[in-house]
Every structure is written in C-alpha cells, then in structure tokens.
Amino acid sequence: MKFSLLLITLTFALHSSSQIPESKYVKLTFTPRINGESILIESESSEALKKEKATISNFKWYISNVTLLHDGKVVFSEANSIHLLDVSKIGKPEISLSTPSSIAFDQVSFFLGLDSTINVSGNMEGDLDPTLGMYWTWQSGYIHFKLEGSTTEGKDFSYHLGGYRSPFSTCEKVTLNCSESWNGNISVSIDKFLDSIDLNEESHIMSPGKRSKELIKLAALMFEVSE
Amino acid sequence: MNRLRYFITLFALSSIVLLAFNEGEGDSSTISYPARWPKPVYDFTANPLHPLKIALGRKLFYDPILSKDSTVTCANCHLSYTAFTHVDHALSHGINDSIGSRNSMALVNLAWSKSFMWDGAIERLDAQALAPITHPAEMGESLENVLRKLNRSEAYSKLFEQAYDQTPVSTKQLLEALAQFQLTLVSAGSKYDLAQRGEYDFTEQEAKGYRVFKIHCNSCHTEPLFTNDDFENNGLKLDPDLNDLGRYGVTQRPGDSLKFKVPSLRNVEFSRPYMHDGRFNTLREVISHYESGINPSSTVAERLKSGIPLSEHQKADLLAFMLTLSDRAFLFNPDFAYPRN
Numbered sequence: 001m002k003f004s005l006l007l008i009t010l011t012f013a014l015h016s017s018s019q020i021p022e023s024k025y026v027k028l029t030f031t032p033r034i035n036g037e038s039i040l041i042e043s044e045s046s047e048a049l050k051k052e053k054a055t056i057s058n059f060k061w062y063i064s065n066v067t068l069l070h071d072g073k074v075v076f077s078e079a080n081s082i083h084l085l086d087v088s089k090i091g092k093p094e095i096s097l098s099t100p101s102s103i104a105f106d107q108v109s110f111f112l113g114l115d116s117t118i119n120v121s122g123n124m125e126g127d128l129d130p131t132l133g134m135y136w137t138w139q140s141g142y143i144h145f146k147l148e149g150s151t152t153e154g155k156d157f158s159y160h161l162g163g164y165r166s167p168f169s170t171c172e173k174v175t176l177n178c179s180e181s182w183n184g185n186i187s188v189s190i191d192k193f194l195d196s197i198d199l200n201e202e203s204h205i206m207s208p209g210k211r212s213k214e215l216i217k218l219a220a221l222m223f224e225v226s227e
Numbered sequence: 228m229n230r231l232r233y234f235i236t237l238f239a240l241s242s243i244v245l246l247a248f249n250e251g252e253g254d255s256s257t258i259s260y261p262a263r264w265p266k267p268v269y270d271f272t273a274n275p276l277h278p279l280k281i282a283l284g285r286k287l288f289y290d291p292i293l294s295k296d297s298t299v300t301c302a303n304c305h306l307s308y309t310a311f312t313h314v315d316h317a318l319s320h321g322i323n324d325s326i327g328s329r330n331s332m333a334l335v336n337l338a339w340s341k342s343f344m345w346d347g348a349i350e351r352l353d354a355q356a357l358a359p360i361t362h363p364a365e366m367g368e369s370l371e372n373v374l375r376k377l378n379r380s381e382a383y384s385k386l387f388e389q390a391y392d393q394t395p396v397s398t399k400q401l402l403e404a405l406a407q408f409q410l411t412l413v414s415a416g417s418k419y420d421l422a423q424r425g426e427y428d429f430t431e432q433e434a435k436g437y438r439v440f441k442i443h444c445n446s447c448h449t450e451p452l453f454t455n456d457d458f459e460n461n462g463l464k465l466d467p468d469l470n471d472l473g474r475y476g477v478t479q480r481p482g483d484s485l486k487f488k489v490p491s492l493r494n495v496e497f498s499r500p501y502m503h504d505g506r507f508n509t510l511r512e513v514i515s516h517y518e519s520g521i522n523p524s525s526t527v528a529e530r531l532k533s534g535i536p537l538s539e540h541q542k543a544d545l546l547a548f549m550l551t552l553s554d555r556a557f558l559f560n561p562d563f564a565y566p567r568n
Contacts, residue, residue, distance in 0.1 A: 121273070125397070125399050130357060131370050
C-alpha cells in the first residue's frame with residue numbers, strides 16, 4: 001500500500017513538472033544602420049541608400065561569451081558562445097539563446113571578438129571555419145570585425161580589425177542596459193564608426209596592432225539597444 | 228638460485244630497454260620519443276594520431292593539388308632527404324617562379340614547438356598550412372578551391388571519409404591530416420642521440436666539439452631539441468633589400484627587432500643554406516660569423532655581442548660535433564618519403 005502510494009505520488013510529481021515550460025528563447029537581433037536607417041548589403045533599389053554616407057559591401061563580426069545580467073549579477077551564460085554575424089546573409093543576423101523560462105535580466109553583455117584561447121586553439125569548424133574569410137592565413141588569429149565598402153565620393157575603405165596577442169588584443173567587452181520587456185533588438189550604427197575615422201587618412205587597416213586596438217573600441221560603440 | 232638471478236637480470240635489462248623509449252603512456256595516438264626528452268606541447272587529445280589520417284596527410288604533403296597551378300607541393304620546399312627543407316635556395320620560390328622573402332625552415336620535431344615560421348607568426352601547427360597554401364608567391368591557391376578540388380576527387384573523397392567518417396571534406400580535416408603527418412617527423416636517432424643512450428662513443432674530436440658546443444651554443448640551441456624555441460638576434464646585419472625585422476613584425480615590440488626563431492640544428496649538415504635569408508652556404512661560414520662576424524645591434528644578447536672566441540682547432544671540433552646531429556634513419560625513412568601507393 002505504502003509503495004503504491006509512493007509510486008502514484010512520484011508519477012504525479014513527474015507529470016506535473018513536465019507541464020511547466022522549462023526554457024524559452026531570447027533572441028538578440030542585430031540591425032545594421034546608417035543614419036538610423038536599416039541597410040541591406042548591395043540593395044541598390046533603396047532610395048535611402050543614395051543619401052547615405054557609404055555603401056557597405058561586406059560587414060561581418062564575431063560575438064562571443066554572451067551573458068545576461070540582473071542587478072549586476074550574471075543570470076545566464078551561453079555555452080559554446082561563438083557567433084559569426086554576417087550582414088550579407090538574407091534576413092537579420094541574430095543569436096538565439098536557450099534560457100530558463102523564468103529569466104529576468106536588465107543587461108546583456110558580450111565580447112566583440114574572440115578571446116585568445118579560441119584564437120589559438122578553437123576547433124576551426126562552423127563559425128570558426130577559415131573558409132568564412134575571417135582567419136588570417138599569414139599569422140595566427142581571427143579577424144574580429146570586418147567592414148568594407150565605399151563612400152558616396154567613391155573612396156574605398158576596408159577595416160579588418162583583429163588580433164589577440166598582448167598588448168594589441170582586440171577582444172572588446174560590450175555591456176548594454178535594457179528594460180526587462182526589451183525585445184532583443186540591437187542597432188549596429190555604422191555611421192557612428194565611420195564618423196570617428198578620417199577616411200582620407202586611414203582607409204585600410206589589414207593587420208593587428210595599435211590602431212586595430214583603438215578602432216575596435218570605437219566599433220564597440222556601434223552596438224546599442226533599441227527598444 | 229642461479230636461474231632466479233638470471234631471470235631477474237633479464238627482467239631488469241628489458242625494463243631498462245623499454246624505459247629508454249617513452250611512448251607517451253604506451254599510446255599510439257601520440258608520438259614516441261626518448262624518455263629524457265621534455266613532453267611535446269602539441270595537444271594530441273584534440274587531434275589524436277591515427278594511421279589513416281597520417282597517411283592522408285602524407286599524400287597531401289606530396290600533392291600539387293594544394294597549389295593554384297598544380298606545380299607546387301609542400302615537399303618542393305620541404306624535401307625529406309634534405310632535412311625537410313629546400314637546399315641550395317637562399318629564398319624559396321613558388322608558383323610562376325615567384326621568389327619569397329625567407330629561407331625554408333627544416334621540419335623536424337614540430338610537436339615541441341610553440342610557434343612556427345621565422346617570426347613565430349603562427350602559433351598553432353594545425354593552422355600553419357594555410358600560410359603557404361594561400362601565399363601568392365608559394366602555392367597561390369584559396370582554401371575554398373582546395374576543398375573544392377579535394378571534394379571533386381574520388382580518391383580523396385574516399386580517403387577523407389575513411390579517415391574521418393564524415394563528408395564532405397572540411398577545412399578542419401584537411402589541416403588536421405597535414406598536421407598529423409608532420410607530427411610524425413621525429414628525429415631522435417643521430418650519433419648524438421646514440422651517444423646519449425650509451426650506444427655510440429664520440430670520437431675525440433666530436434667529444435671536444437660537444438664540449439665547445441655546451442659552453443657557447445647550448446643557451447640558444449638547447450639540447451635535446453637543439454633549439455630553445457625562442458627568438459634571438461644572432462648578430463646578422465640587416466639586409467637592406469629584404470628589410471626583414473623578424474619577430475618585430477609580429478609583436479611590434481622594439482625589443483624584438485631583428486630577432487628570429489632559433490632553428491633546430493638537427494640534420495644541419497643537410498639543411499644549407501643557413502639563416503632566415505639563407506645568406507651562409509656552409510657551416511664554416513656560420514661558425515666564422517659567430518666568431519668574428521657579429522653585428523652588435525641593440526637586441527643582440529650580451530653574451531654574443533663580442534663574438535664567440537674559437538681557435539681554428541675548436542672550430543673544426545665544433546663542426547665535427549654538428550655532423551653528429553645527422554639522423555640518416557630519419558632522412559631516409561620510407562614512411563616519410565613520397566608515398567608509393
């Protein structure tokens with residue numbers, strides 16, 4: 001009798017716990033913008049593009065170590081958190097986090113780039129595959145941020161920001177505050193980055209070093225929560 | 228009682244012989260090397276050796292499919308008989324007869340290196356092959372194209388699938404297979420090595436040369452690998468045409484200017500010409516350089532700045548010792564040469 005009671009209780013407990021959804025998806029969507037307008041790569045049909053300061057032909061970057069925080073404490077840390085976001089792909093670049101359903105957070109934090117461990121001993125698969133054009137062949141390391149295009153005056157620019165060797169590490173931490181009802185949209189304001197560089201003086205950065213490190217800090221400022 | 232003593236002695240002797248070689252915990256997924264050597268730094272757990280993968284890497288090493296116009300293989304610049312380097316060439320050349328900017332390095336005992344290339348630009352063996360494959364003056368190809376060619380080849384598709392149990396051929400598989408073959412290139416059978424194991428007696432000249440070596444050369448060309456795996460400025464004057472600042476190009480630290488990776492001296496008898504730009508054709512020139520040719524620029528080690536004082540006798544002795552680093556079993560190992568199947 002006691003045993004059957006135990007069995008029934010257990011069955012109930014297991015059954016009821018399976019009724020409560022245990023996880024949900026938090027989607028972080030990255031929208032590249034110039035002067036507030038969303039841009040698509042090589043979309044010549046858009047009227048807005050003619051007024052823009054630049055045409056972007058290539059824009060990819062690595063995001064890693066994504067965490068969600070509440071009151072300054074980490075409430076979720078993504079496992080195997082390595083993502084290559086590529087604006088030339090159809091649709092918006094996004095990251096889907098599988099989190100506990102009860103989660104509440106007021107900050108999202110991530111690295112723009114990859115830490116040195118991944119640079120030196122990552123598995124070279126998936127988003128880390130060198131065929132994606134983000135790995136330097138002549139020197140160890142990933143390009144963390146690649147932005148290529150030309151201005152309306154026809155000046156070409158090409159920024160390949162990367163490198164992990166101290167003191168020129170370009171893995172930059174980004175922390176964004178958000179409301180608890182935030183929809184996960186992040187704006188990536190390209191004009192903010194281009195406005196802080198003198199394109200006439202400096203249109204190409206193709207290797208790690210001091211300038212790369214300085215520019216990745218500016219690139220990090222492109223990311224903003226849009227509510 | 229005599230019988231027991233006999234068996235105990237036999238047991239003791241076989242243990243000593245077995246202990247002389249360390250199999251890395253008796254494990255064929257890694258390389259074997261003499262017991263007194265340091266442990267390799269390569270992470271074999273991430274890429275455990277397997278005969279099918281080694282054979283595949285070896286086939287690729289000798290295959291011009293990796294180059295844009297199918298004329299250049301890894302072996303072109305890294306020939307097994309000549310210490311896995313390119314003899315008689317100061318600077319290596321690639322497709323369309325293009326000349327590079329540096330001398331090809333000898334591939335040996337790679338599992339113990341933390342970095343690769345004369346300036347240490349590459350810090351993982353698995354990634355090294357990307358550099359020559361894509362360099363316009365070497366193989367001039369793109370990684371995507373190489374994978375396309377391999378996937379189109381029936382022979383390679385089959386070999387990769389057998390080795391990795393996966394299709395299609397991927398970057399990771401290609402790089403790991405090439406790394407596996409290169410990791411097997413272990414040289415530990417020279418006269419020097421036999422002498423260390425008590426299986427060879429140095430001649431009087433070789434022994435004298437060894438003493439000179441230990442006093443003057445060992446701090447950079449450290450036994451048993453004959454390199455300290457670090458970067459040094461050994462007093463070579465800057466060549467104004469090549470303008471090669473070595474390690475500085477990678478770290479941008481002024482203290483690294485004109486520093487280059489210390490190459491292993493194993494098989495140095497066969498790896499001429501010498502130095503990062505192949506400026507010395509003979510070992511005699513090298514020894515002369517250290518004795519009286521040092522350019523004492525600021526990043527040269529203090530102990531080298533005024534040269535190494537050597538008499539003519541000592542130079543000859545040192546040369547004799549350096550010849551004991553030749554390992555013919557390594558150079559002519561059929562498992563390392565062009566695959567005949």
